[in-house]
Amino acid sequence: MSSSVVSLNDGRGPSATKDRILDAAEGLFMEHGFEATSLRSITAAAAVNLAAVNYHFGSKEELFQAVLTRRLDPMNQRRVALLDRFEREASPEPLSCERIIVALFVPALELARDPERGGKDFLRLLGRAYADPAPFIRRFLSEQYAQMIARFKTAFGRALPHLPKKELSWRLHFIMGALSYTLAGTDVLKLIAELNPKETSNDEILLRRLAPFLLAGLKAPLLDLSEVTREIDGALDASARR
Amino acid sequence: MSSSVVSLNDGRGPSATKDRILDAAEGLFMEHGFEATSLRSITAAAAVNLAAVNYHFGSKEELFQAVLTRRLDPMNQRRVALLDRFEREASPEPLSCERIIVALFVPALELARDPERGGKDFLRLLGRAYADPAPFIRRFLSEQYAQMIARFKTAFGRALPHLPKKELSWRLHFIMGALSYTLAGTDVLKLIAELNPKETSNDEILLRRLAPFLLAGLKAPLLDLSEVTREIDGALDASARR
DNA sequence: GTTTCGATCAAACGATCGTTTGAAGCCTAT
DNA sequence: ATAGGCTTCAAACGATCGTTTGATCGAAAC
Structure with missing residues (x-):
């Protein structure tokens, strides 16, 4: 019965792992394109683990x-x-x-x-x-x-x-x-x-x-x-x- | 003193290695983009050796x-x-x-x-x-x-x-x-x-x-x-x- | 015939890629 | 306190990438 049912990793909603990945990916995909952007650069910019992308989004x-x-x-x-x-x-x-x-x-x-x-x-x-x-x-x-x-x-x-x-x-x-x-x-x-x-x-x-x-x-x-x-x-x- | 000073690999001018690479690369780059096109696919389509690209074009x-x-x-x-x-x-x-x-x-x-x-x-x-x-x-x-x-x-x-x-x-x-x-x-x-x-x-x-x-x-x-x-x-x- | 030099070849190099694995962490409910 | 769930983590997987190497070939120059 708390405020939200979604996950929270560090206590703040807007900095959830999924959103941080999306924000970082948005900027990097724009800058370098899809093929030239590696998942490692995304997860590094988002300060999350490499496996987080495949876990949350699949691919x-x-x-x-x-x-x-x-x-x-x-x-x-x-x-x-x-x-x-x-x-x-x-x-x-x-x-x-x-x-x-x-x-x-x-x-x-x-x-x-x-x-x-x-x-x-x-x-x-x-x-x-x-x-x-x-x-x-x-x-x-x-x-x-x-x-x-x-x-x-x-x-x-x-x-x-x-x-x-x-x-x-x-x-x-x-x-x-x-x-x-x-x-x-x-x-x-x-x-x-x-x-x-x-x-x-x-x-x-x-x-x-x-x-x-x-x-x-x-x-x-x-x-x-x-x-x-x-x-x-x-x-x-x-x-x-x- | 012959007709041409450029190299010829199989006896025919227009099928020189360099041109065959350019033709194959043109089609593949168009179809898949620069990053998603591998040199191996290009050299395979051009029927030339993999090293030919770096030899003739550098990179x-x-x-x-x-x-x-x-x-x-x-x-x-x-x-x-x-x-x-x-x-x-x-x-x-x-x-x-x-x-x-x-x-x-x-x-x-x-x-x-x-x-x-x-x-x-x-x-x-x-x-x-x-x-x-x-x-x-x-x-x-x-x-x-x-x-x-x-x-x-x-x-x-x-x-x-x-x-x-x-x-x-x-x-x-x-x-x-x-x-x-x-x-x-x-x-x-x-x-x-x-x-x-x-x-x-x-x-x-x-x-x-x-x-x-x-x-x-x-x-x-x-x-x-x-x-x-x-x-x-x-x-x-x-x-x-x- | 010997030398020479550019072209082609198979093979390997090191690096990086997307993805997967299995253990460890953490919060919730019992 | 204990069990069970998502989530995070370090590490490694196999594959593929661009590039380099050194040997081999073939035709022209001497």
């Missing part, structure tokens, strides 16, 4: 998934919750693209604002995971994102009824890709940090710039496609004839 | 750089050459954004068209390398891309004189990021391949869709920024007050 891969799911799951749930609320508020009129983008970006920004440490680390880790070739990572992310993406796709489809479904799928894919890649960038963030040392958060600046950029691409008329495509074809033909 | 890292530079260097040179030619043709008027984008995309498309095998593999590998956390990879790519990016930045600056330099830098970064990420995507490319089994090349389809999308973002007016940013701020404040 290195399951630890990685636990690191991702700890923050990714709530973030995606918050995204659809925000989208639901916006749709309720705007009902019966369809949502604007701007508000849909806001629902997509704000939960990430909340992580970038960093409740304490770790939020920004996680965003970078997520961006890197999105480009990792490991099959179990790609499978995991596909499952985690599938529902949310489908939900946003129908929302965008209502906001852009003139856009063919296929074209919308591609543009949404570009948006998620640019978002992931932007969050994964290391050099650029550090470069921005040097130029803007006093602004709130680097990830925040980045996302605020990215949102209008992607919004313009999303709302671009279909005319531009054939226009640029024709230019590309011309240049390709010219180079082929060369 | 695994140098092999990786050799794989990248073999195609990346010519591609970037072709990008600036195309840009130079377009500017000469349009002189004295400034280049349109469309044509600059074409100069950026066409060399990648030429690789996607795949002289024979390997071109598409390399594009995916390049996209993955762009998100790889390994310091030597990031350093290498920065150096390889620096000149070309600067060249295109001034070109875009001339085409968009109203756009602040800082905003342009960000948008160009988004473009390169979306391009890299798009090329790195595995699942989506396979999914597209199932839907469009008869069209020319998957990467080609992807790049043709991506170009108009990015072009719209690049040419987006600055007004949108404050507009969406205001919406984001509103949502963030509401969530903070929650």
Whole structure:
């Protein structure tokens, strides 16, 4: 009948072994990637025994998934919750693209604002995971994102009824890709940090710039496609004839 | 005084040990990433001795750089050459954004068209390398891309004189990021391949869709920024007050 | 024919990897 | 106090890694 039923090793809840491992793994996976990060470096940073990872998580891969799911799951749930609320508020009129983008970006920004440490680390880790070739990572992310993406796709489809479904799928894919890649960038963030040392958060600046950029691409008329495509074809033909 | 001074192992030039290693490494690095690819798997796929890699390239890292530079260097040179030619043709008027984008995309498309095998593999590998956390990879790519990016930045600056330099830098970064990420995507490319089994090349389809999308973002007016940013701020404040 | 030098080979080096084992520790309930 | 549970611990397991070594081969130079 005490306060908590979970284990406690040194008397303080938040420093439990499992959480300390997750925190250390989050930072190290972000910094070096999955393959290049050893369990020994994680357990050393977390100041726990080497066997603790396999005991609590089963394997290195399951630890990685636990690191991702700890923050990714709530973030995606918050995204659809925000989208639901916006749709309720705007009902019966369809949502604007701007508000849909806001629902997509704000939960990430909340992580970038960093409740304490770790939020920004996680965003970078997520961006890197999105480009990792490991099959179990790609499978995991596909499952985690599938529902949310489908939900946003129908929302965008209502906001852009003139856009063919296929074209919308591609543009949404570009948006998620640019978002992931932007969050994964290391050099650029550090470069921005040097130029803007006093602004709130680097990830925040980045996302605020990215949102209008992607919004313009999303709302671009279909005319531009054939226009640029024709230019590309011309240049390709010219180079082929060369 | 014979035709070639380079070594030949089995009598045929194109199957020299060095090239066979590069070809095998290109495919395996793309499929599994740098860390997860062993030299033994590479030398086995190339049907050469294990020690051949260290003999010809020095180390695994140098092999990786050799794989990248073999195609990346010519591609970037072709990008600036195309840009130079377009500017000469349009002189004295400034280049349109469309044509600059074409100069950026066409060399990648030429690789996607795949002289024979390997071109598409390399594009995916390049996209993955762009998100790889390994310091030597990031350093290498920065150096390889620096000149070309600067060249295109001034070109875009001339085409968009109203756009602040800082905003342009960000948008160009988004473009390169979306391009890299798009090329790195595995699942989506396979999914597209199932839907469009008869069209020319998957990467080609992807790049043709991506170009108009990015072009719209690049040419987006600055007004949108404050507009969406205001919406984001509103949502963030509401969530903070929650 | 002898020498020479770059290329290839089998084999091993030391290091590090993820994982497992079995004993020891510690808190809870009986 | 005793028994039983999770948890932690030091130590080792087998496997695989990148790299190095020294011998062997083969074609060109003398």
